[in-house]
Amino acid sequence: MRRACWVLVLVLLVGSLAVSFGSIGAASKWTGTIQVWDFPRPDAAAEWELQAFKEFEELHPGVKIEYTKLTWAGGNEKLDVSVAAGQPPDICGSGLRLPYVLQGALEPIDDFLTAEDLKDFHEGSLNAVKLNGKYWGWPWYNTLYTMYLNADIFNEREVPLPKNGEWTYDEFLSAMQKLTFDRDGDGKIDVYGFGFTFQPTYLQPFGIIYAEGGRILDIDKNEFVLDSPEAVAGIQRLYDMVWKHKCALPNAGGLTTTDVNNAFLNTRSIAAFVDTTGIISSFATHNKKVEAGEIEGEKINLVTAQYPKGTNGLPIAAGPGVGSWAVFKQKDPAKREVVMELAKYITRGEGQKEVVPLIGVFPSRKSAGNVWAGDKNLQHIVPAVEYAVYPPMHPNWNKIDDKIMRELQLAVLNEKTIDAALKEAKRQVERLLNY
Amino acid sequence: MVDGLATTSSSPEPHRKSDTRSVLKLLHKKRWAYYFIAPATILFCIFTVIPVIRSFILSFQEFRLMGNVWVGLDNFKYVLTDPVFHRAMRNTALYTVVMVPQGVLKALILASILRNLPEAVQTFFRGAYYLPGVASAVVISMVWKWIYDPNFGLFNFVLGKFGYGPYTWLTSPKTSLTSIMLMGILTAPGYYIILYLAAMKKIPRELYEVADIDGATPFAKWWNVTLPLLKPTTLYITITSIIGSFQIFTSAYVMTQGGPGYSTMTVVYLIYNTAFRDFEFGLASAQAIVLAAIIVFISVYNFRIFSTDVQY
C-alpha cells in the first residue's frame, strides 16, 4: 500500500514536470498557420513580400503563411466586415485603422519593441502609430507628398525651376503667377500655375499650412489649433492663390483630388500639383513606353520640388500617414510572439532598404539609410523628411478630418469667410475631441 | 378568424375542433400557393430576415467587438438630431422628388415611341439605351466628370459657344446637387424602357382593334388602353425607383464625395461612412431603419394610389 502511494506520487511529480517542460518548449516553438492579408503592392514589391514570407517560413519550421491579397477598392470593407464578425486575419499590411484600436481588435506592439527598435524608428513614424500611449502597428514606410512640376510648361514660360527643389513661398507664388496664362489668345486662361482642393483623407494642400507652423490639432493638449494665426495665414495663402492672384485652378474645394490629378496629367492644364511620391515610377514607365513608340502621346517632363519653405527657412513635408503592419488580437501568447516576429521581420531595416524604393516611399527605420540618395527626383525631398507632419493620431480623426475638410471647401469656394468656416469647424471638432 | 376565436370561450371544445379543421382545410385547399412561394420564402427567411432582424437589434445597441451594449433609443435620438443627417435627408428627398416622376415619365414616353418603330430600329434603340449599363461605374463617372468639368468640359464649351456660362456644375454647393440630378435626367432609363416594352407586348391587339372600330385617335388609345393596362408595371417602376433614389450612393460617392460642404451628402453615403469609416454599425443600423421607415411609408401610399386591380 505504502509503496503504491510512493509510486503514485513519483508518477505525478514526473508527469507534472514533463508537462510543464513540454509547455515551455511549446511556447518558444509555436507551429501553425498565420493568416496574412495585405493590400496590393507594385509587382516588384509584392514579389519581395512573398520572398520575405518564404524566408520567414524557413526560419521558423512548422510555421505556414497563408497570404490573401486585398484590393484597394473594397478592401477596407472586407477587412471591416471580417473584423466586425470576429474573423480578422492574424496580421495585415496597412491594417492599422483607428476604430480597430478603440474596439480592442489589435495587439499593442510595445512589449515587442526593443530599445534598439525605439532608437531605430524615425520619431514621426512611431508617433503615427501611437494612440492612447501605445503603439499599434509596426511602421513599414512613410508616405510623403511631393510637389510635381511640369517642366515643359516652366520652360514654355521661361520660369526657372526651383534649385534642388527648394523655394520660398514668394518664389513659389511668383512662379505660379507667371505659369498662369492664355496660350491661344482667346481671352480664356488655358494653364494655371497650381491646382489643389480639399477632400477628406487627402491632405495634399496642408504642406502650405504647416509651413508657417500651422497644425490641425494639438494632440497633447487635445485642442483644435487650425484657427491659430499661423494656420490661418496658410489657409489665406491658398485662398489668395485662387481669388486674389488667380494662379490656382478655380473652383478649388469643389473639385475632387482625381480632378486635380487629371488637370496635371491628362489635360496638362496646371503646371504644379501635390501628390504622393508613390506615383513617380508610373511616369517613368509612361515615358519609356512613349520613347519606345509603344504608345502614342506626349512624354511628361516631370520635376519634383518641396513645399515652399516657411519664413524660418526650414523645409517642410507632409504625408497622409505611415504604412504599417498591424497585428490582430491573439488568444495564444505563443502565437502572438511568432506573429510579432513576422511583423518585425517584414519591417526590418535591411528589408526596407530593398522594398521601400519599389513602393516609391520612404523608410521608417534609420538603419535603412537614405534609399533615395542620388535619385533624380526624390533626393529633393530627403532633406525635408525629418520635418514631415502626419495626420494627428486622435481616436476621432476620421470624423474630425471630414468636418474640417468640408468647411475648408466652402471657405476656398468663397461661400464662407475663412473665419466663419474655422469657427464652425472648431465648434464641430470640439464635440469630437473629448471621446 | 379573430371573431371565431372570441366566440369559442362559450362552447369551447367542438367549435375549436371544427375551427382548426376548417383552417387546415383552407390551407390544404390553398396548398399550391404555399408550394409556389415556399422556395422564395425559405430563402428569404434565412438570408434576408435574419440579417435584417440582426441589424434591427443592432440599432438599439452600441457596436462593440467584445459584446454589444444596449443603449435603448440613443442611436435614434442621435440620428434624429444630427444636422448632417437632416441635410442628407433633405438632399435625398429632393433628389427622389425630382428623379422619380421624371424617370417614370421618360421611360413611359420613350417606350411608347419605340414600340411604334420597326422591329430592327427598335432593337437598336433598346440596345443603345440599355447597354450603357454594362460599362463599369468608373468609366461612366469619368465621362460625366469630363462633361461637367468647369474649365475644359463639354457643357461649358458648348454653352460658351452660345455665350452662356461658364457654369460651376459639380464644383459649387449651389449647383452640385442639381448637376447630379441633371446627370440622372440625361441618362436614358434603359431598364425601365425595356420593362415597359415587355409589358406593352402582352396587351392584346384585340383591345386596340375595338378602339379602332370606335374611331379613337392614337392618343386616346394610348390614354385609354395602354396606360391603364400598364398600371402594375408603372407601380413597380415607381416603387423601385423610389427605393433606388432614396438609396442613392454611387454617383455622390464617385462624383463629389458628398461635397462641396455637405451639398451632395446622401443618407446612404452617410450610412456607408458610419459603418465603414467609423465602424459604428449600431448607429448605421439606426440610420438605415429611419430611412427604410420613410421608404415603406411612401411605398404603402403609392400602393394605395395604384391599388385598383387591373385585368383584361
Add this chain to the structure above:
Amino acid sequence: MADTTGSSVLSKVLTPKKPTDSTSTGGVPWRPRGTLQWIGAMLVVLFIIGWAVLSLLPMMWMFTSAFTPSSALVKMPPQVSIKNFSIANFTALLKKAPLLPRWFLNTALIASVATVANLIFDTMAGYAFAKMDFPGRELIFWAILSTMMIPSQVTLVPMFLLINKLHWYDSYAAILVPGMCQTFGIFMMKQFIQTLPADLEDAARVDGCSEIGIWWRIILPLCKPGMAVLGISIFMGQWKSFLWPLIVLKTERKFLLEQGLTTLQQQFFTDYGVLMSGAALAAIPMIIVFFFFQRYLIEGVTVGDVLKG
C-alpha cells in the same frame, strides 16, 4: 399533368383572331399625316437618336481605350475612334492576371445558375402573389418587399456572420444560394403576371390542369417578355457584383471577374489602358446575354400560341 390541348373550354375563351404581326408590338402603328406631324415626328426621331448616341458614348470610349495602345494616362476629351488598333492592353492584362480566363468561367457559371434559379423561383412566387388568394398573402408579400428598403451596407456584417455559421466561407454557396431568388424579381413578376387574363387559368383548371401545369404551360409562356427583362437584369447584376464576392471568397482561383479585376488596381496610380481592357472584356458577355434575351422581348407571345404549345 393533364393535357390541355384541344380542350373545348379553353379554345372558346381563347380563340386567336389574327396571326401575329411581327413588325408591330400590338398596337396599330401610328403614321404621321400632314406637314406638322411630319416635323414633329422628325424632331422626335432626332431626339431619340441624339440621346442614344449620348448614352453609347461611355461604352464607345471604353472599347476604343481598350483597343488603343495603352497609355498610363487617360486621354481627355474622350476618344471615340480607334487610331491604331492594338490588343497590347489585353496581353498586358493577361500577363498581370494569369487567372483571368478562370475568373471569367467562374463568373459565367455563377451568373448563369443565378439567372436560371431566379427565372424559376421569382416567377413561381410572383405567380402565387399575383393570382392566388391565400391567408397571409399580403403579410408575406409586404414582409418581403419592405426588406428591399434596408440599404445593404448595414446587412453586410450579419450576412457574413450567417455565412460563417453555415461554413460557406470561401465557397460559391455563399454567393449563389442567397441570390437564387430576389425581391425585386418577385415583385416585378407579380406585377407582370397580375394583368394576365384570369379566364385562362380558370379555363385550364376546368380542364383539370394541375397548378404546376398552369404555371408552366400558361403563365410562363405569356411571361416571356417579362422573364427576358428579369433574366437580363439578374445576369448583369450577378456579373457585375463585386463587394460580396470580395468579402466571402478567399481563394484567388475561385474569384469572380469584377472582383479579380479590382486586385489589379494600384494604390497610387491607375493604369487606364489595363483598366479599360478589363472593363471591356467584362462587358462582352453582358452584351451577348442582352441580345440573347432580347429575342424574347420581340417575340410577343399571343394567347393563341399558348394554346398550340
